[in-house]
Amino acid sequence: MDRLISKLLFFAACSSTAILALIALFIFKEGVPIMIKSGLGHFIFGTVWQPLEGRFGIFPFIVGSIWVTIGALVLGVPFGVACAVFLAEFAPRSWVNFLKPAIELLAGIPSVVYGFMGVVWLAPLIRNYLGGPGLSILAASCVLAIMILPTIVGVSIDAIQAVPKTYKEGSLALGATQWQSTWRIILPAAKSGILAGVILGMGRAVGETMAVIMIAGNATQIPHSILDSVRTLTANIAMEMGFAVGEHRQALFATGVVLFFFIMILNSIALRFAKKKF
Amino acid sequence: MRIPPNITQNIARSLLFLATAAAVGILIFVIGFVLAGGLRHVSWSFLTGPIIDMGRSGGIFPAIIGTGLMILVAIGIAAPLGVASAIYLAEYTSVGRLTNAIRFGINCLSAVPSIIFGLFGFLLFVVMLGFGWSILSGGLSLAAMILPTIILTSEEALRSVPLQYRNVAASLGASRWQVVTKAVLPYAMPGILTGVILSIGRSMGETAVVIFTAGSAVQMPRSVFDSARTMAVHFYILAREGLSSDMAYATAAVLICAILVINISAYAMMHRLMRGRRTA
Amino acid sequence: MTTPLNRKIEIKDLSVRFGDAEALRGVTLDIAANEILSIIGPANSGKSTLLMAINRMIGRVPNVSVTGIIKLGGRDVNDFRDVEELRRKIGMVYAMPIPLPMSIRDNILFGPRLVKRLGKTASDELVEQTLRAAYLWDEVKDRLSTSAVKLSGGQQQRLCIARTLAVGPEVIMFDEPCSGLDPISTAKVEEAMKELKANHTLILVTNNTKQAARVGDRTAFLLMGKLIEVDRTERIFTAPRDKKTEEYVTGKFG
Numbered sequence: 001m002d003r004l005i006s007k008l009l010f011f012a013a014c015s016s017t018a019i020l021a022l023i024a025l026f027i028f029k030e031g032v033p034i035m036i037k038s039g040l041g042h043f044i045f046g047t048v049w050q051p052l053e054g055r056f057g058i059f060p061f062i063v064g065s066i067w068v069t070i071g072a073l074v075l076g077v078p079f080g081v082a083c084a085v086f087l088a089e090f091a092p093r094s095w096v097n098f099l100k101p102a103i104e105l106l107a108g109i110p111s112v113v114y115g116f117m118g119v120v121w122l123a124p125l126i127r128n129y130l131g132g133p134g135l136s137i138l139a140a141s142c143v144l145a146i147m148i149l150p151t152i153v154g155v156s157i158d159a160i161q162a163v164p165k166t167y168k169e170g171s172l173a174l175g176a177t178q179w180q181s182t183w184r185i186i187l188p189a190a191k192s193g194i195l196a197g198v199i200l201g202m203g204r205a206v207g208e209t210m211a212v213i214m215i216a217g218n219a220t221q222i223p224h225s226i227l228d229s230v231r232t233l234t235a236n237i238a239m240e241m242g243f244a245v246g247e248h249r250q251a252l253f254a255t256g257v258v259l260f261f262f263i264m265i266l267n268s269i270a271l272r273f274a275k276k277k278f
Numbered sequence: 279m280r281i282p283p284n285i286t287q288n289i290a291r292s293l294l295f296l297a298t299a300a301a302v303g304i305l306i307f308v309i310g311f312v313l314a315g316g317l318r319h320v321s322w323s324f325l326t327g328p329i330i331d332m333g334r335s336g337g338i339f340p341a342i343i344g345t346g347l348m349i350l351v352a353i354g355i356a357a358p359l360g361v362a363s364a365i366y367l368a369e370y371t372s373v374g375r376l377t378n379a380i381r382f383g384i385n386c387l388s389a390v391p392s393i394i395f396g397l398f399g400f401l402l403f404v405v406m407l408g409f410g411w412s413i414l415s416g417g418l419s420l421a422a423m424i425l426p427t428i429i430l431t432s433e434e435a436l437r438s439v440p441l442q443y444r445n446v447a448a449s450l451g452a453s454r455w456q457v458v459t460k461a462v463l464p465y466a467m468p469g470i471l472t473g474v475i476l477s478i479g480r481s482m483g484e485t486a487v488v489i490f491t492a493g494s495a496v497q498m499p500r501s502v503f504d505s506a507r508t509m510a511v512h513f514y515i516l517a518r519e520g521l522s523s524d525m526a527y528a529t530a531a532v533l534i535c536a537i538l539v540i541n542i543s544a545y546a547m548m549h550r551l552m553r554g555r556r557t558a
Numbered sequence: 559m560t561t562p563l564n565r566k567i568e569i570k571d572l573s574v575r576f577g578d579a580e581a582l583r584g585v586t587l588d589i590a591a592n593e594i595l596s597i598i599g600p601a602n603s604g605k606s607t608l609l610m611a612i613n614r615m616i617g618r619v620p621n622v623s624v625t626g627i628i629k630l631g632g633r634d635v636n637d638f639r640d641v642e643e644l645r646r647k648i649g650m651v652y653a654m655p656i657p658l659p660m661s662i663r664d665n666i667l668f669g670p671r672l673v674k675r676l677g678k679t680a681s682d683e684l685v686e687q688t689l690r691a692a693y694l695w696d697e698v699k700d701r702l703s704t705s706a707v708k709l710s711g712g713q714q715q716r717l718c719i720a721r722t723l724a725v726g727p728e729v730i731m732f733d734e735p736c737s738g739l740d741p742i743s744t745a746k747v748e749e750a751m752k753e754l755k756a757n758h759t760l761i762l763v764t765n766n767t768k769q770a771a772r773v774g775d776r777t778a779f780l781l782m783g784k785l786i787e788v789d790r791t792e793r794i795f796t797a798p799r800d801k802k803t804e805e806y807v808t809g810k811f812g
Contacts, residue, residue, distance in 0.1 A: 005455045009370055012362035016429065017383025019422050023390065023398045030401060082297035090291055091298070101545045102302045108476075108541045109308055110483030112514045113530055117308060119517070146304055153301075179287035200389070207391020209486040210514060234393045234486075241400075241490055256397050260390070267389040271382075372620045442656040446718075448615060450669035450725055451646035460672070461658065 027260060031253035043254060049220045051240065051248040058255055060222045064137075064230035065206055065262070067223060068216060071141025072148055072205040077198055079145065080152030084194075087153070088160040089182050100157070107150035115214030118143045123215060132227030135217035141226070143211050148201035155200060155274075159193020160186055196274035203266040207259070209234040233259045309534060316531025319524045325532070329496040333512060334522045338529055340498045344413065344506030348492060349481050351417025351502060352424060357474050359421075360428030364470075367429070368436035369444075369458050388426035392486040395423045399491035411505040416492030423487055424477040431476070435469025436462060468551040475544040479537050485510045509533045566591040566729060566759040567612065572626035574607050574783075576619065581607040583783045585626070589729075594751060594760040596774030596791065598767055600811070604783040605763040609731045612761075613648040614641050630729070646673075649722035653734040655714035657706035662698055665706045665717060669725035684724055692720035693750045712743025719750055730754065731761045736769065748773050767807050771795050779803045 035043045038056050046057020083103060087096050118139050127134030163186050171181040187194075217229025218239060231239070237252050237259075244252055327337025363384070371377045399419025409415040439462045447461035485508075493505035494515060507515070509529055516526040567589040574582040582604045589595050597605050610616040612628055614635055628635045630647060638644040646669070658665055666685050670676055676684070685702065689695040694716040698709070706717055715735060722730055732751070736744040751760055751773055764770050770777050771791060778788035779800075787800045798804045805811060 002453050002455055006366075006370055009362050009366035012359050013366035013371075013380050014383075015359055016363065016387045016425055017380055019425065020383050020387045020390070022402065023394060023422075026398055026401045027394065079297055079301070082294050083301050086291075086294035086298045090294055097549070099298060099302060101541075102305055103298075105538075105541055106301065106305050108479050108483065108537050109305075110485065110510050110513075110533060110537065112483075112485050112510055112517070113308065113312060113534065116513070116517045116526070116530065117311060121311070149301060177283045177287045179290045180283055183290075203389050203391075207389075207393065209391065209393040214518065234391060237393055237397065238486060238489075241397075253397060256394055260394060263389055263391060263394075264386060267386055270389075271385060440656075442652070442654070443658060445615065445618075445652070446656050446658065447668070448618065449613065449645055449650040449652075450672065450721065451642045452669075452672050453640070453642050456672050460668070465659065 024260065027253055027256045030250060031255070031257040034247055034250040035254045035257065037247075038251075043251075044258065047222060049236075051244065051251060054247060056247075056251040056254070058233065058236065058251075058258065060220055061231050061233045061236045061255065062258070063222050064216070065232040065234070065259075067137050067226070067230060068140045068144060068212065068232055069202055069205045071137055071226065072144035073198065073202060075141055076145030076148050076152060076201065076205075080149050080197075080201070081156055081194060083149070084153045084156030084160060085182060085187070088157045089178065089186070100153075103153050104150050106146060111147065111208060111211040112214070114143045114147060115211035118211065118215035126227070130227055132225070133217055133229050135215055135229055137216065137223055137226045137228060137230055140212050140216040140230070140232075143215055144205045144208060147208060147211065148204050151201040151204055152194075152197045155197025156190070156194045159190040159197065162193060163189040192273045196270045199266055199270035199273065203263050203270070206232075206262055206266065207234060209238050213238055233262075309538070312527065312530045312534050316527035316529070319528035320531055324528060328498065329512070332496065332521055333516050333525055335525070338509060338512060338532065340496060341507050341509045341512040341529070342532075344492070344499055345482060345508040345510075347413045347499065347502060347506065348417045348420060348488065348508060349478055351414060352420035352481050353474060353478060355418065355421040356425045356428050356477065360425050360473075361432050361470060363425075363429045364432035364436055365458055365463075368433045369462065370454070384426050384429055387422075388430065390423075392423060392484055395419050396487045396490040398422070399487065404491055409503065411491065411493030411495075413492055413499055413502040413504060413506050416488040416506075416508075417502070419487050419491045420481045420484065423484070424481060427477050427480065428473050431473025432466070432470045435466040435473070438469060439465045468547050472544045472548045472551070475540055475547070479540040479544070482508070482533070482537055482540070483510055484508075485514050489514070509536075564591040565589070566631060568627070568629040568632075569608075569612075570627040570629075572608070572611060572624070572628060574604070574611055574616065574625075575623045577621045581783055582611070585780075585783075585785045587778060587785055587788060589759060589761065590776075591759050592755055592757075593775040594755055594762060594773055595788075596770035596777040597761065597763045597780060598765075598770045598777060598806070599780035600806070601765070602782075603780040605780055606733055607783075608780070609650065609733055609761065609763060612729075612731065613645050613650060615645075615650070617641065642672075646725045647728050649725060649727035649730040651715070651718050651722055651730065651732045651735050653737050655711060655718050655738070657709065657714050657717055659705065659707055661703045662706045662709070662717060663702040666721050666724045669721065688720040688723040689717075691723055691750065691754065692716040693746050693753075694720060710743075712739050712746065715739060715743065715747060716750065719747070723754075727758065729759045729761065731763070733763050734765055735762070737765065744769070767795075767809075779806060781806070 043056055045059050047059045048055045048057045087100055122142060123134035123139050126139055167185050167189060168181050171185045212232050213235045218231040218235055219229040220231055223230045233255050237255050241252055324337045326339050329340055330336030399415055403409045403415035403418050404411055443461045444457050447457045452460060488508050489511050494507040494511050495505035499506040513526055513529040513533060516522060565588045569585060569587045572582055572585045599605055611624055616622055635644055663685055666688055667681055694713060697713060736747055754760060762773060774791045777791045777794040779786045781802060787798060787803045795807050
């Protein structure tokens with residue numbers, strides 16, 4: 001009896017890995033042939049996406065994903081780490097009980113709602129004050145920065161709290177202020193944990209779809225400024241899946257393969273950092 | 279000239295406070311913006327009426343039912359599977375190569391973006407298994423997406439139960455499985471439920487997964503093999519195709535309210551759990 | 559050394575290693591039925607490990623290797639097909655009282671309910687009988703359904719004894735049961751132990767040499783995983799054969 005239960009639990013535990021393997025298998029099987037057919041170099045570095053003429057170059061989308069993600073990190077990381085430091089080191093306990101769930105709730109707001117806000121509020125603002133079409137890298141970066149905030153804050157707080165108390169007490173005992181101890185002792189010690197949070201946030205930004213479709217503008221050319229409209233890898237898949245057939249559909253799955261690689265690389269790096277101890 | 283340390287400290291503290299206040303301010307702004315635009319269009323007939331003219335008028339009742347059914351399918355599959363995985367990881371195994379592989383798989387799965395789950399669900403459930411665009415396909419794809427969350431939160435909940443409870447139960451003659459069911463699970467339950475509730479919230483707001491696996495039919499679904507749209511998909515279509523701004527706002531308001539209720543109840547449960555732990 | 563006639567537990571050449579660390583080295587020891595054997599020794603001398611080996615709780619620890627033979631009533635403990643059956647025969651009371659977060663009554667019925675359904679009257683009888691044996695009945699009889707967590711430390715420890723008794727063990731092992739208790743509670747627990755001797759075999763691991771002297775029929779002295787000496791308690795405390803035993807019981811180290 002106990003033996004049987006233990007076997008069943010083991011199979012349940014393997015299910016996640018099995019699903020992951022299935023996902024990789026299906027996406028690769030559907031996407032890899034077209035990558036080989038059009039040539040891996042042409043597929044990844046080609047700049048022309050004209051699926052109806054059989055020209056599949058996804059370089060603009062890779063660039064788009066990278067730009068939007070970098071923008072989100074530039075805005076979101078300082079913001080998120082600041083929140084984490086405040087919550088972990090400076091805020092009174094009773095505030096934390098309210099503030100931390102509130103920030104986590106930012107991740108609970110559906111991405112379509114963020115996208116909608118971007119369209120009706122943020123994009124016009126950018127168009128009127130900074131120029132360009134409004135639906136742009138900048139708009140997408142702003143929204144993504146908010147969406148990845150909870151990830152960065154959560155992981156950073158854990159990293160800060162994992163620093164042994166004695167480090168800080170030692171520093172305070174030498175006459176350092178709370179801020180000096182935080183800046184010179186705690187943040188350096190928590191560095192790799194915070195970095196893990198940043199990379200996880202990066203993964204979320206690269207993978208986000210619906211909000212980006214709504215606010216990045218989806219133009220298929222390589223952008224020249226942050227006010228230009230771009231299309232990301234995820235947006236490319238989601239926009240055209242509805243009507244794509246044949247090679248066109250395969251090319252969308254191939255886009256998924258590239259996205260999958262991006263995410264897995266980022267995740268492996270994040271795990272590496274998360275394991276490191278001071 | 280050097281700035282005195284206590285002044286630096288005050289400046290730093292103010293900036294950090296401002297950042298946190300800004301984050302909370304954004305949250306309040308987003309929620310307020312949607313509710314202000316939408317609540318006045320929400321009525322009883324909106325909640326219980328059919329979707330008319332692609333959503334230009336009528337209500338969202340089919341979308342509410344579609345959302346509910348899809349979440350039921352997703353939780354019905356992912357919760358037992360996830361809790362079982364967590365029990366295996368927390369109670370039945372320690373470090374080892376195989377366990378590390380399992381953990382690595384769970385970690386990677388949690389990082390897979392939702393659009394990939396959409397593609398996968400489309401290929402496996404919609405096309406290969408022949409479920410078509412349906413609530414079943416959508417629910418199964420959502421289950422795959424929320425599985426890692428449920429495993430990770432459940433495992434944490436199990437590990438927070440004191441080790442001595444296990445020793446006492448074992449010393450009184452409990453088998454391994456009895457130790458789990460009698461001395462560990464009852465005390466981990468609130469934590470596990472918190473994870474499940476948060477997963478419900480996440481499923482409710484998800485769009486990319488369900489739009490490719492459940493389709494976007496506006497009719498009332500009659501079984502899990504029917505196509506249906508969730509509230510999030512309905513909102514996306516209304517907003518993107520500019521069908522009706524009022525209806526879009528109203529749908530978003532209902533969606534946000536539901537998600538607020540879900541998240542707040544999850545936090546309330548966790549809070550109660552923490553307080554219980556401190557007095558025990 | 560007097561060999562007890564009725565041997566309840568026989569331990570032969572028992573060695574235990576946790577990874578590279580040796581916790582017990584070739585311990586050979588017999589425990590008679592209806593005696594209280596005290597086991598004394600400084601911290602990390604292997605006392606708790608010995609108890610864990612007897613009820614095979616040691617099997618829950620990863621990377622452990624156990625060699626030697628332990629017999630309960632003439633039967634090798636490894637021959638019990640279900641380790642649960644062995645553990646129902648050998649009760650265990652831990653250093654810190656660990657009431658499960660449920661009512662007093664449910665705590666006591668936790669063990670019996672694992673194997674069979676109990677009627678109301680049978681349950682009531684069992685609860686009263688075990689609580690009386692643990693000298694706790696009079697203090698809690700009016701509030702059996704309140705949470706066990708609300709009891710005082712001493713009461714909790716006696717509840718843990720009652721809970722162990724409810725499973726019907728032949729042997730009860732106490733792992734420093736009074737280390738967290740005040741003198742009055744300690745006296746009550748010791749009283750209960752002396753009563754239990756009539757129907758059970760008791761093993762008492764203690765850091766407190768005076769407690770060993772008060773309660774034990776015989777006393778064993780462990781040092782760094784080795785059994786230095788075992789004898790009638792009076793002898794250990796008045797005329798031990800080994801010099802190290804004398805130094806320990808007179809408080810020169812430990």
